[in-house]
Amino acid sequence: MKKELHINPEEVILLKQRKHWFILLQAKAGTILLGAIPFVVAWLLLSSEILLTSVSAAALVYAGSLWLLIVWMTLATIWTNYYLDIWIVTDKRIIHVDQVGLFSREITTLRMERVQDVTTEVAGIISTMFNFGTLRVQSAGALSGDTIVHGLPDPEGVRRVMLEQVDKFTERHEQYTEKKDPEVCHDTHEE
Amino acid sequence: MSISTTFLWIVFLSTALLFAGYGLVLVFHWIKYSLNPAAASIAIIVYVTGGLVLLGAMIISIGALLL
Numbered sequence: 001m002k003k004e005l006h007i008n009p010e011e012v013i014l015l016k017q018r019k020h021w022f023i024l025l026q027a028k029a030g031t032i033l034l035g036a037i038p039f040v041v042a043w044l045l046l047s048s049e050i051l052l053t054s055v056s057a058a059a060l061v062y063a064g065s066l067w068l069l070i071v072w073m074t075l076a077t078i079w080t081n082y083y084l085d086i087w088i089v090t091d092k093r094i095i096h097v098d099q100v101g102l103f104s105r106e107i108t109t110l111r112m113e114r115v116q117d118v119t120t121e122v123a124g125i126i127s128t129m130f131n132f133g134t135l136r137v138q139s140a141g142a143l144s145g146d147t148i149v150h151g152l153p154d155p156e157g158v159r160r161v162m163l164e165q166v167d168k169f170t171e172r173h174e175q176y177t178e179k180k181d182p183e184v185c186h187d188t189h190e191e
Numbered sequence: 192m193s194i195s196t197t198f199l200w201i202v203f204l205s206t207a208l209l210f211a212g213y214g215l216v217l218v219f220h221w222i223k224y225s226l227n228p229a230a231a232s233i234a235i236i237v238y239v240t241g242g243l244v245l246l247g248a249m250i251i252s253i254g255a256l257l258l
Contacts (some may be wrong), residue, residue, distance in 0.1 A: 065252065069206055083230070083234075137223070
């Protein structure tokens, strides 16, 4: 499987989508809460009547900074996994880049002529409020399964763009077949 | 320099090395796989700035302990 993404210069990018920001927020929420711990501890110490010596204050700043640095690196990792997950629709194909982990990356390419059906699902209050959901692309061929993307913003809009492109592609393909072999097409119509 | 300060320096250096090493891995990903060089540059600046501020706070607190 190719790890790098190549888009031909003659290929027109119709849509470039990342997962919804709420998905990023959901993934980061736990880490952000952990990051708040040093501030909560500092606030508790300052609001209580415990008198801190300069030594203990410095030790607390040190421990807090260390904690926050680890949180900072974790947040950077989560953002990287989010940012490098991308869904691209061009006039010829659909490219789904899935950054599974820092050292695990999957790129799925689906040519327009192989797309059979596109279904979307927006389930739940939050998904409905922020308009994000799951997009499932069914493709032809025994080896390729469905391509599923969760947390895609405006899944209905993405579906519309994709189906328009599939229709255009089918139309062009039919025109090409008719030009190539008009008699066969004519006979077919007569039948 | 007391044993505890030495320990703090060791932890600081290990953390700084971890931050730098891990940062190199992240920067590699941002530069190689990001389709937007501007976003990659901003990510590098934010990551490095945040890390340096926190490492700076660690150095200052060790300095305060030495005084």
